[in-house]
Amino acid sequence: MRFSLKPQDDAxxxxxxxxxxxxKRGVTILSELGDDKPDYQKIxxxxxxxxxxxxxLTHRLFNKINSTFVTPMDRTDMHMLAGKLDDVLDHIEAAANLVYLYGLSALPTLPREMIEQITVLEAQADLxxxxxxxxxxxxxxxxxFWVECNRLENDGDRAYRMLLVRLYSGEYETLTVMKLKEVADELEAACDSFEAVSHVVESVYVKES
Amino acid sequence: MRFSLKPQDDAxxxxxxxxxxxxKRGVTILSELGDDKPDYQKIxxxxxxxxxxxxxLTHRLFNKINSTFVTPMDRTDMHMLAGKLDDVLDHIEAAANLVYLYGLSALPTLPREMIEQITVLEAQADLxxxxxxxxxxxxxxxxxFWVECNRLENDGDRAYRMLLVRLYSGEYETLTVMKLKEVADELEAACDSFEAVSHVVESVYVKES
Amino acid sequence: MRFSLKPQDDAxxxxxxxxxxxxKRGVTILSELGDDKPDYQKIxxxxxxxxxxxxxLTHRLFNKINSTFVTPMDRTDMHMLAGKLDDVLDHIEAAANLVYLYGLSALPTLPREMIEQITVLEAQADLxxxxxxxxxxxxxxxxxFWVECNRLENDGDRAYRMLLVRLYSGEYETLTVMKLKEVADELEAACDSFEAVSHVVESVYVKES
Incomplete structure (x- = not known):
């Protein structure tokens, strides 16, 4: 099964x-939710x-891990890192899908704090x-990297909590509150997944350096 | 503390x-929730x-890991695998318990998409x-195994999202929505735990093969 | 980067x-939520x-891991353990913050089962x-340690489920139910994080002993 050697490290x-x-591409699309009259279905x-x-990409990486004799990092760490990166996109996709499925386009606009959650995700993607x-x-x-990731995750937490305060303030109908809460939870999970990425990277760095 | 050797690998x-x-036994019992007039308490x-x-079983395994000198897999991986398998049953038990505790037997039937979640769990258990x-x-x-696990997890996600759309459609009373949501979350967590099992198995396979 | 040797193990x-x-200090402060007329903001x-x-503390530990040549435990395990200990405090802080932010001080008292969740957290901290x-x-x-942790986690689960039954009983207004549920989830997550700590400790023990 394993036939390649060190030179392919860079791959x-x-x-x-x-x-x-x-x-980065995914978060940029997601950020269109903050535009004027976004096309929720298209997003x-x-x-x-x-x-x-x-x-x-993740499956190609896993196959490559399996067919390479000497890997530049611990196999398990590479698995973990690829998995956490994939989690970020899963949660972003889920958030946008729920906005569309729940018909939240009926709202004049998404709550400001939800747009703030997305702004934090953009900063995390840039980082x-x-x-x-x-x-x-x-x-x-x-x-x-991890110092800054931690700071952004705190920003994300704050936006999330402030959003919950607004959702439970009585401003929205109960079912709308529940729908927005689901979306907010996916965005918060994406934000946490970014931090999980930084933890894996930190742990690789600590081990290998 | 450690006294046995390789011959006991099979254990x-x-x-x-x-x-x-x-x-498999647990999921089969759980699937009775889809029967005509199920006995929620008994389930x-x-x-x-x-x-x-x-x-x-898990505690016997942990003791065996501690008292065996040469184990067929990495100790930490065996720990992780046993833990994830245990998580599946924890979530299944929790789902059935909440159905009973919340008195959801008062509903004429559980939502169709919730039964679909259980059907996915049955397929995962068979796999x-x-x-x-x-x-x-x-x-x-x-x-x-992991390709198929991933496919089933996607099926589970879809059933879960469609269930949420129904729950937030206005068909049920607010408190009933909340109760059904809790049950749906446990079923979704069971489905995710199956995938976590497949990730551990994949990582063991990658490392050892 | 790495300059110290074994003698500093104890650190x-x-x-x-x-x-x-x-x-322990955090959980003791949290338990004041059960007092007569607690000062939610101060807590x-x-x-x-x-x-x-x-x-x-966690950052100092990480720096020390990076600057020490021979560590008494596996670096990754120390990372994980410190992370899980930190999670416990994150969830405790979040629970108390949400009680305050949501204005739950307007309730004559927090539900009895929520105080029971906190009692379990106190026992876990003592352990x-x-x-x-x-x-x-x-x-x-x-x-x-892990046998007892597992027992307490079961106690915590029971308190949590009984709290949900009360929340969905119709005793509280819908928005209040949602707020209390958020707090209950953070307390339950703190309880689960204690168990995650015990799993890391068990896995270190299994590996090193």
Missing amino acids: FYAFFNEAADNI SERLVDVEHDNDH LCEYLPMLKGLNSGMQE | FYAFFNEAADNI SERLVDVEHDNDH LCEYLPMLKGLNSGMQE | FYAFFNEAADNI SERLVDVEHDNDH LCEYLPMLKGLNSGMQE
């Missing part, structure tokens, strides 16, 4: 960088495509695209 | 196969028994019973 | 014991302080302070 890092790009469909692209390429070579500048 | 695989059988009580059986015995010997046919 | 165990003390603010203290110091030397008395 593994390329996979992770491509996953980061997919996430959801385009995110399904991005998520499928990333599923295929990921900036720092994940440093994994190769274990650049010591990487340490800022 | 570890037997533990995992027994856990798969417990899950819940029988599932508590299955879950306790599996708790005891597990078919493929987990291949772990011994790292049969290369195993690779279909 | 790692001291970090974990200090985290256990922070948790929340004091818990934010404890959580920050523990964040700093942690008693057993975590045994990690050094892998004291064989530790095995009672």
Whole structure:
């Protein structure tokens, strides 16, 4: 099963960088939910495509892990990292799909704090695209990555809690509250998955450096 | 503390196969929720028994791991695998218990999409019973296991989302919506735990093969 | 980057014991929610302080892991353990913060079953302070730790389910039900995080002993 050797190392890092790009692409589409009169159905469909692209990427990576004799990082860590990156896109796709399925387009606009959650996700995606390429070579500048991830996750938590306060304030109908809550939970899970990515990266860094 | 040697290897695989059988037994009981006039209390009580059986099995496995010098797989992986298998039964037991505790027997029938969630769990349990015995010997046919697990998890996600759409459609009273949502969440968590099992199995396979 | 050697081993165990003390301190503050006329805002603010203290502790630990050549336990396990201990405080802080943010002080008292959840958390914190110091030397008395943790987690589950039954009984207004449910979920997550701590400790014990 295993036949390639060290020279192909770079391919593994390329996979992770491509996953980061997919996430950036997904979050950018998601952010259109904050536009004036967004096309909810289209946003959801385009995110399904991005998520499928990333599923295929992840499977190609797993096959490569299986067919490579010497891998640049621990196999289990690469598995974990690819899985967490995939989780981010799963939650983003789910959030947009629920907005569409629940017919939340009937609202004049999504709550401001929900748009703030998406703004945090955009910042997390930018951070990921900036720092994940440093994994190769274990650049010591990487340490800022998890500090910054932690800060953004706190911003995300705050937006989420403030959104809950608004949802439970009596401003919306009960069923609308429940629908918005489901979407908010997926966005919060995406935000947490970004932090899980940073934990795996940190743990790889700690082990290998 | 450690006194046995390689010859007892088979016992570890037997533990995992027994856990798969417990899950199959549990899911079969759970599926009675789709019968005409099910006895909700009995279903819940029988599932508590299955879950306790599996708790005891898990503790026997952990003791065996501690008292064996050479184990056929990495200790940590065996721990993780046993833990994820146990999670499946925990969520199944919780789902049936909540149906009973919340008095959902007052409904003429559970929503169709909830029964679909259970149908997916049955397919996952069958798949597990078919493929987990291949772990011994790292049969290369195993690779279909995680592909198929992933497919079923997507089916489960779809049933779950369609159930939410129904729950938030206004068909049910608010408190009933909340109760059904809790049950749906446990079923979805059981479905996710099956996938977590497949991830551990895949990671063991990748490492050892 | 790595310059210290074995003699500083004790510092790692001291970090974990200090985290256990922070948790004990946090849970004691949280338990004031059961007092007659508690000051919800103050409780929340004091818990934010404890959580920050523990964040700093965790970061100091991570830096120490990075700058130490020979660590007394596997680096990844220490990372995981510190992370799970931190999770406990995150959920406790979130629970108290939501009680305050949602204005639940308007209720004459929190539901009895929610106070029971907190009582379980107190017992878990006591257990942690008693057993975590045994990690050094892998004291064989530790095995009672995870048995007892499992028992308490079951108590916590029971309190949580009984609380849900009360919340969905029609006794409270819908929005109040939703708010209380959010708080209950954070308390349940804290209870689960304690069990996750015990799983990491058990896995370290299994590996190292």
